Amino acid sequence: xxxxxxxxxxxxxxxxxxxxxxxxxxxxxxxxxxxxxxxxxxxxxxxxxxxxxxxxxxxxxxxxxxxxxxxxxxxxxxxxxxxxxxxxxxxxxxxxxxxxxxxxxxxxxxxxxxxxxxxxxxxxxxxxxxxxxxxxxxxxxxxxxxxxxxxxxxxxxxxxxxxxxxxxxxxxxx
Amino acid sequence: xxxxxxxxxxxxxxxxxxxxxxxxxxxxxxxxxxxxxxxxxxxxxxxxxxxxxxxxxxxxxxxxxxxxxxxxxxxxxxxxxxxxxxxxxxxxxxxxxxxxxxxxxxxxxxxxxxxxxxxxxxxxxxxxxxxxxxxxxxxxxxxxxxxxx
Numbered sequence: 001x002x003x004x005x006x007x008x009x010x011x012x013x014x015x016x017x018x019x020x021x022x023x024x025x026x027x028x029x030x031x032x033x034x035x036x037x038x039x040x041x042x043x044x045x046x047x048x049x050x051x052x053x054x055x056x057x058x059x060x061x062x063x064x065x066x067x068x069x070x071x072x073x074x075x076x077x078x079x080x081x082x083x084x085x086x087x088x089x090x091x092x093x094x095x096x097x098x099x100x101x102x103x104x105x106x107x108x109x110x111x112x113x114x115x116x117x118x119x120x121x122x123x124x125x126x127x128x129x130x131x132x133x134x135x136x137x138x139x140x141x142x143x144x145x146x147x148x149x150x151x152x153x154x155x156x157x158x159x160x161x162x163x164x165x166x167x168x169x170x171x172x173x174x
Numbered sequence: 175x176x177x178x179x180x181x182x183x184x185x186x187x188x189x190x191x192x193x194x195x196x197x198x199x200x201x202x203x204x205x206x207x208x209x210x211x212x213x214x215x216x217x218x219x220x221x222x223x224x225x226x227x228x229x230x231x232x233x234x235x236x237x238x239x240x241x242x243x244x245x246x247x248x249x250x251x252x253x254x255x256x257x258x259x260x261x262x263x264x265x266x267x268x269x270x271x272x273x274x275x276x277x278x279x280x281x282x283x284x285x286x287x288x289x290x291x292x293x294x295x296x297x298x299x300x301x302x303x304x305x306x307x308x309x310x311x312x313x314x315x316x317x318x319x320x321x322x323x
Contacts, residue, residue: 126299126301126302127299127301127302128277128296128297128298128299128302128303128304128320129296129297129299130294130295130296130304131279131294131295131296131297132294132295133292133293133294133295134292134293134294135291135292135293136289136290136291139289139290139291140291150229153226153228153229154301154302154303155226155229155302155303155304155305156296156299156302156303156304156305157233157304157305157306157307158294158296158304158305158306158307159307160292160306160307160308160309161307163291163292163308163309163310164309165309165310165311166262166286166309166310166311166312167311167312168311168312168313168314169262169312170261170262170263170286170311170312170316171209171211171240171242171311171312171314171316172242172260172261172262173240173241173242173243173260173261174242174243174259174260174261
């Protein structure tokens with residue numbers, strides 16, 4: 001089924017014949033104006049043919065070669081999919097699932113390490129603890145031992161009284 | 175694509191485990207023999223004791239604290255031993271099995287030359303220094319300190 005424009009072009013070129021010609025001419029709203037336009041178009045065609053002759057191409061082979069090469073490159077590019085991103089906005093479901101599982105795994109591993117490094121909840125674990133202590137009764141018969149924790153200062157103290165006092169020379173460093 | 179993702183996950187895991195191992199390996203236990211006394215012109219406290227200066231002054235009532243022997247030990251495996259020594263005193267520290275993330279299980283022995291003055295077992299927490307009051311020395315006091323740095 002030809003469009004009106006196609007029929008119009010064919011009519012101006014004198015390519016419509018028979019019933020098709022009669023049908024088209026009957027469909028024209030103003031046949032006289034159309035005939036005038038047809039004559040103008042034909043005159044213009046004749047004028048262009050006379051005054052704009054087609055120049056002969058000097059490097060015809062080279063031009064054809066270039067054209068064929070460009071066309072083959074275009075076909076190749078159309079067959080090969082884009083390597084990255086450009087045309088692919090959405091990831092396929094499989095890749096989304098894979099990326100989600102990966103993120104979840106990384107999050108789990110991070111959580112595991114963070115929880116292992118977290119502060120102990122029990123206060124007794126938080127402060128140092130003295131498990132036992134003793135002095136040699138032969139060396140320090142009057143020694144007494146006590147221990148306490150200072151939660152404010154976060155220190156644990158082993159308090160030993162009664163050890164034998166020593167002269168000041170024992171305060172020497174190495 | 176899948177191979178690249180596996181490679182990235184592998185790298186991330188290695189980095190995280192490396193961080194955890196580095197954090198564990200970076201634990202240093204400072205052990206010190208400190209003489210505390212009162213003087214008219216006290217010298218500034220050593221850097222290791224700066225954050226405990228107030229606590230020590232309050233506990234013992236002295237205004238000067240001098241380190242006469244010390245040891246700084248990187249504890250990696252948790253089963254190590256080391257020694258902090260002055261001219262006459264030595265503190266033997268033996269880190270025992272049972273050390274965990276909460277602290278180190280230590281056996282401590284204070285010697286005056288060859289004589290064992292005190293022995294104790296303690297769990298040294300990373301956030302809580304251990305202070306041991308030793309014998310009186312001259313006009314001052316011997317104090318043993320263990321701090322996880």
